[in-house]
Amino acid sequence: MSGSQIVHPHRSPAMKWVGVALLFIALAAMPFALAAVGQTWVRVINLALLYVMLALGLNIVVGFAGLLDLGYIAFYAVGAYSYALLSSPHFGIHLPFWISLPIGFVVAAMFGVLLGAPTLKLRGDYLAIVTLGFGEIIRIFMNNLNAPVNITNGPQGINLVDPLMIGSFSFGKNEIIAGLSISGPMKVYYPLMGLTILIILLNLRLQDSRIGRAWEAIREDEIAASAMGINTRNIKLLAFAMGASFGGLAGGLFASIQGFISPESFGLLESVMVLSMVVLGGMGNIPGVILGAVLLTGLPEFIRFTVVPAQQMIFGKVIVDPEAIRMLVFGLALIVVMLVRPAGIWPSSIRKRELTSP
Amino acid sequence: MHSIARISTLAVLTAAALLGLSGCGKETPPPAPAAAPAAPxxxxxxxxxxxxxxxxxxxxxxxxxxxxxxxxxxxxxxxxxxxxxxxxxxxxxxxxxxxxxxxxxxxxxxxxxxxxxxxxxxxxxxxxxxxxxxxxxxxxxxxxxxxxxxxxxxxxxxxxxxxNDNQQGKVVGEYIAKELKVKNLAIIDDRTAYGQGVADVVEKAAKAAGATIVAREFTTDKSTDFKAILTKIKGKKPEAIFFGGIDTQGGPMLQQMKALGIKAQFVGADGIQSSELFKLGGDAVEGTLASFPGLPIDKxxxxxxxxxxxxxxxxxxxxxxxxxxxxxxxxxxxxxxxxxxxxxxxxxxxxxxxxxxxxxxxxKFDEKGDIKDGPITMFKAVGGKWEAVATIGGAAPAAAPAAAPAAAPAAAPAAKDAAKK
Amino acid sequence: MDTFIQQLINGITLGSVYALVALGYTMVYGIIGLINFAHGELVMVGALVSLSVIKLLMGAGLGLPPVLIVVLGVAAAIPVCMLLAFVMERVAYRPLRGAPRLAPLITAIGVSIVLQNIAMMIWGRSYFSFPPLLNVTTYDVGGAALTDLQVFIVLLAGLLMAGLMWIVHRTRLGLAMRATSQNLQVAGLMGIDSNRIIVAAFVIGAALAAVAGTMVSSYYGIAHYYMGFMLGLKAFTAAVLGGIGNLGGAMLGGMLLGLIEALGAGYIGDLTGGILGSNYQDVFAFFVLIGVLIVRPAGLLGNSNTERS
Structure with missing residues (x-):
């Protein structure tokens, strides 16, 4: 089921715009539809949007440029801490989000270069372990920078982080607007979705740009790429910086939605999860990566809601702990999907060609 | 444009899938609303x-x-x-x-x-x-x-x-410095919110009560090897070691202390005051002190x-x-x-x-929602069981009458001490 | 001085455990270039199986000598881990040979999650303590404490590694393994059944993991269904430090990582004038790793020609 089969090749431009318009209406109505079922699902979709941003950011590094990064969550952490330090009572600074979010974006990009610079010579699995180490180093520093000078407040984390605010309109509060009861998560959905669409468009443009093609060239053959006149050093650093900046943006949003951040949110397993989304969805293919992120965020929640009723239906009672089943099914799903579709659920057409003609 | 169309198809599919999926969520049998047949x-x-x-x-x-x-x-x-x-x-x-x-x-x-x-x-x-x-x-x-x-x-x-960490850590820190008369104290924490929180308060309280912190070491809540930090602590010759963390680290830590021949008094908070500690630490647990918010359970x-x-x-x-x-x-x-x-x-x-x-x-709760004047009991590991040695606090006028006399004789000075503050 | 000797002893014991686990990573990697993320879980299964058998035998009241009980425990764990590795390779990795390089990495993560949760269902969520079977004697070495268990662990690890070296360099199987790791296709042309060799690498690594699991749980007196993750991660780091795919490198890397951790925790405070403490132990280890890889991009003993991307 590849994308090109679904989209009819001879569809007229007018039809396309109608499709886009319908999509926008569907996306705008989504939180209300989900809220009718339960606010939980609004939260799940918000979480999924954060992961879409993260997965798209990592996709630049892993999917486009072919650099295996196992410490990606560090940039998410950097963005989250930048936002939290600048917009919380911790230092008593309360910058508005349109200042502190971009700062997180830029700081994360700087960290991306910081990681990229010493690891330029490394390829493949050596790069993987160094990035893994980098991710752990960032987490450990955040966990310990409460002494001698208290910067991050250590394991206690930073609380009461400001929600997104425009004037006195807070995206963190439930309220009734024009007779509609709108919850905080439903409000946050809109800026999240807006930024996600922006990032998706940016990625699409990037992929087809000179830079995107340079990344692809490096991924396929670094030596040949540099022979073609590509400045591999700068282009690689750019991949790290761009990928990191999207992670930083997602981190800042995470801090604002969550209201509380602590280093335990940024462990190695998170990096592994984001990588799984990219690979499972279809590395290098933007729609695939989005699908991967949505599926892997939704699946555990979906199992959470179905495992008990399913057992009751089949056996008449709950036999196995739902929690144990939940992670078990999740692990099995990872294995089975990769076995059935080794290039990911929705791979890019180039990768598919590579795979079918070895 | 081609890719936008693809994305939009994807998004519609995703939205549809999500709606379908949340539909499933709704199908979970709703809890029987209070429609009981017989008794109301x-x-x-x-x-x-x-x-x-x-x-x-x-x-x-x-x-x-x-x-x-x-x-x-x-x-x-x-x-x-x-x-x-x-x-x-x-x-x-x-x-x-x-x-x-x-x-x-x-x-x-x-x-x-x-x-x-x-x-x-x-x-x-x-x-x-x-x-x-x-x-x-x-x-x-x-x-x-x-x-x-x-x-x-x-x-x-x-x-x-x-x-909370402040309440318990203060009591334990003062107990170490005043009751145990420890001059040189080493502190280890596991860098979790709990361990670090309680260890910091113990450090402050013990210092204020006159003890010197000779070593402040760290581990993690996933570690099993503590020999390196214990060896370092051994060189500083503390009379007591306070550990802010839980039993899964505390047990192996005690065993490794024994293997290294460290004789210092081991003190912990409620994180190690469990029956698991005896399983995990074996006979090395003997003599360990641990606090627990509340009265001794067998009382x-x-x-x-x-x-x-x-x-x-x-x-x-x-x-x-x-x-x-x-x-x-x-x-x-x-x-x-x-x-x-x-x-x-x-x-x-x-x-x-x-x-x-x-x-x-x-x-009882105070105005913030914290437990009020909760008594805190110090326990000692004796023969594979926790024995209460002192109950501190909770003897304040407003507290429950059951609190004060429950503790062992050693409790008397401690309780008095705490009541003075 | 006695502190320094003690830290050396601590580091060497820890390092030999890392080395033993690292060998499993490096053997598989050397042959098919796969990071078997689930290898740490084999250590966990090994520890829990041997522990269960040991408890069963102690409870049976047969009056067996303690050493024999432990040996029987390990003997039971080895085939279980080997079988598990065999199934793992067959189900999760073999179908993906020739697939994009990251696909088996994701299945490995899946296998790791599955094994953890199955172990949780079988053994429960509690931590298991290793029964105080072995009577540990402590010796005094220049003021530092050295137990016979530590000596035994280092000796056994050394013996196993020597045995592995012998297999790889002195037997036909080893010859086939080395050939396969050089070039899978060409080795196949030379009449080597590469599938068999790959299975052999997995299974031998699993046997070492089973022994390492029992060692870790007896040394630290603790076993838990989640123990494989951290240990696997450290061992993987050690394998890369030494040069992944290189057996000698795995041993060197394991030993070095053990020493770096022990000395790092012990002296990092003195080195930085008390600004950083033992909480930066892992940071220190990773900095050393990054430093080594910047100077030698393929690890200490790694050959940059065999590096895969």
């Missing part, structure tokens, strides 16, 4: 959230077990409120000790319209979740989150039945029977926070009885005036 009864849903998978699952499951036990007990007691018999239903959720999952899980409980929530287990999950419960007006009692920030947020729904009538009941039902010993979980549940029941209602708002009205004798001691 009302279903009361209590949520319990703890990590039920992952490295801390054993402690989380222990808490869930206790709440389920409390619900079974309450159902057996056929409690009548407002002319209706209460039928308790426990909804257990797994937050995996993950701060990001906590709001999602909390929202699930809010959507399910639970009457009250016991949990969460970790401070890192309790704090982000508490905002949701506050917004929804659902009372929440954490049996184990000790980070002072939890109740500092000013939420009217946030309570806890465990002493409480209910406490003794709780241990037996728990063991009979689950065929294992209490791991750690089961008594607090059991108490948290019963504080809700007590509030329901006093309010004459199971409504969350009515429970909330009555919670601040709680005066309940739980299995961990008398439970």
């Amino acid at each position: 009864s009302v279903t009361v849903k209590i949520g319990i959230v703890a990590p039920l998978t992952g490295p801390q699952a054993h402690i989380g499951k222990d808490m869930e077990n206790a709440v389920k036990l409390a619900a079974a007990d309450a159902n057996a007691a056929k409690i009548m409120v407002d002319g209706k018999q209460l039928n308790f239903e426990v909804q257990a959720e797994d937050d995996q000790a993950d701060p990001k999952q906590a709001p999602v899980v909390a929202q699930k409980l809010v959507d399910a319209k639970v009457n009250a929530v016991v949990g969460h287990f970790n401070s890192g999950t309790t704090i982000p979740a508490s905002k949701l419960y506050s917004d929804a007006g659902i009372p929440q009692i954490s049996p184990s989150a000790t980070n002072p920030k939890y109740t500092d947020q000013g939420f009217k729904t946030a309570f806890r039945v465990v002493a 409480m009538e209910a406490g003794k029977s709780f241990n037996d009941k728990y063991k009979a039902k689950y065929n294992q010993d209490v791991v750690l926070y089961a008594p607090q979980g059991y108490d948290a549940f019963n504080v809700f029941v007590d509030a329901m009885k006093r309010a004459g209602s199971t409504d969350a708002a009515k429970i909330l009205e009555k919670l601040p005036s709680t005066d309940y004798k739980g299995i961990t001691g008398p439970i």
Whole structure:
């Protein structure tokens, strides 16, 4: 089921715009539809949007440029801490989000270069372990920078982080607007979705740009790429910086939605999860990566809601702990999907060609 | 344009899938609304959230077990409120000790319209979740989150039945410096919110009481090898070592201390005051001191029977926070009885005036929702059992009368000491 | 001085455990270039199986000598781990040979999650303590404490590694393994059944993991269904430090990582004038790793020609 089969090749431009318009209406109505079922699902979709941003950011590094990064969550952490330090009572600074979010974006990009610079010579699995180490180093520093000078407040984390605010309109509060009861998560959905669409468009443009093609060239053959006149050093650093900046943006949003951040949110397993989304969805293919992120965020929640009723239906009672089943099914799903579709659920057409003609 | 069209197809598909998926969520059988055939009864849903998978699952499951036990007990007691018999239903959720999952899980409980929530287990999950419960007006009692920030947020729904780090750490730090007369103290913490929190307060209190901190070392909550830091501590020759952390590190740490020939007095907080420690530390545990917020469990009538009941039902010993979980549940029941209602708002009205004798001691809340003047008992490991050696605090005029005389003789000076402040 | 000797002893014991686990990573990697993320879980299964058998035998009251009980425990764990590795390779990795390089990495993560949760269902969530079977004697070495268990662990690890070296360099199987790791296709043309060789690498690594699991749980007195993750991660780091795919490198890397951790925790405070403490132990280890890889991009003993991308 590849994308090109679904989209009819001879569809007229007018039809396309109608499709886009319908999509926008569907996306705008989504939180209300989900809220009718339960606010939980609004939260799940918000979480999924954060992961879409993260997965798209990592996709630049892993999917486009072919650099295996196992410490990606560090940039998410950097963005989250930048936002939290600048917009919380911790230092008593309360910058508005349109200042502190971009700062997180830029700081994360700087960290991306910081990681990229010493690891330029490394390829493949050596790069993987160094990035893994980098991710752990960032987490450990955040966990310990409460002494001698208290910067991050250590394991206690930073609380009461400001929600997104425009004037006195807070995206963190439930309220009734024009007779509609709108919850905080439903409000946050809109800026999240807006930024996600922006990032998706940016990625699409990037992929087809000179830079995107340079990344692809490096991924396929670094030596040949540099022979073609590509400045591999700068282009690689750019991949790290761009990928990191999207992670930083997602981190800042995470801090604002969550209201509380602590280093335990940024462990190695998170990096592994984001990588799984990219690979499972279809590395290098933007729609695939989005699908991967949505599926892997939704699946555990979906199992959470179905495992008990399913057992009751089949056996008449709950036999196995739902929690144990939940992670078990999740692990099995990872294995089975990769076995059935080794290039990911929705791979890019180039990768598919590579795979079918070895 | 081609790719935009592809994206839009994808997005529509995704949206459709999500809607379908959430449809499934709705199909989960709704809890039988209070439509009881015979006696008039009302279903009361209590949520319990703890990590039920992952490295801390054993402690989380222990808490869930206790709440389920409390619900079974309450159902057996056929409690009548407002002319209706209460039928308790426990909804257990797994937050995996993950701060990001906590709001999602909390929202699930809010959507399910639970009457009250016991949990969460970790401070890192309790704090982000508490905002949701506050917004929804659902009372929440954490049996184990000790980070002072939890109740500092000013939420009217946030309570806890465990002493916070400041309360417990101060008592332990002063006990080490004044009662044990330790001059040189080494401190280790596991860099978790709990371990670091309590260790920092112990350090401050011990210093203020005249002790010198000769070493401050660190480990993690996933470590098993402590020989390097212990070796370093050995060189500093402290008379006592305080460990802020839990039994899964404490046990192996004690064994490694013994292997290295370190003779210093080992002191911990409630994180190591468990039966597990004896399993994990073997005979190296002998002589260890640990604090526990509350009265010695065997001094409480209910406490003794709780241990037996728990063991009979689950065929294992209490791991750690089961008594607090059991108490948290019963504080809700007590509030329901006093309010004459199971409504969350009515429970909330009555919670601040709680005066309940739980299995961990008398439970009253201060204006923030912290447990008030909770007595803190120091225990010593003697022959594979915890023996109470001193009960500190709780003897203040307002506290329950049962508190003061319960402790062993050594308690007298300590209690007096604490009462002076 | 006695502190320094003690830290050396601590580091060497820890290092030999890392080395033993690292060998499993490096053997598989050397042959098919796969990071078997689930290898740490084999250590966990090994520890829990041997522990269960040991407890069973102690409870049976046969009056067996303690050493024999431990040996029987390990003997039971080895085939279980080998079988598990065999199934793992067959189900999760073999179908993906020739697939994009990251696909088996994701299945490995899946296998790791599955094994952890199955172990949780079988053994429960509690931590297991290793029964105080072995009577540990402590010796005094220049003021530092050295137990016979530590000596035994280091000796056994050394013996196993020597045995592995012998297999790889002196037997036909080893010859086939080395050929396969050079070039899978060409080795196949030379009449080597490469599938068999790959299975052999997995299974031998699993046997070492089973022994390492028992060692770790007896040394630290503790076993838990989650123990494999951290240990696997450290061992993987050690393998890369030494040059992944290189057996000698795995041993060197393991030993070095053990020493770096022990000395790092012990002296990092003195080195930085008390600004950083033992909380930066892992940071220190990773900095050393990054430093080594910047100077030698393929690890200490790695050959940059065999590096895969």
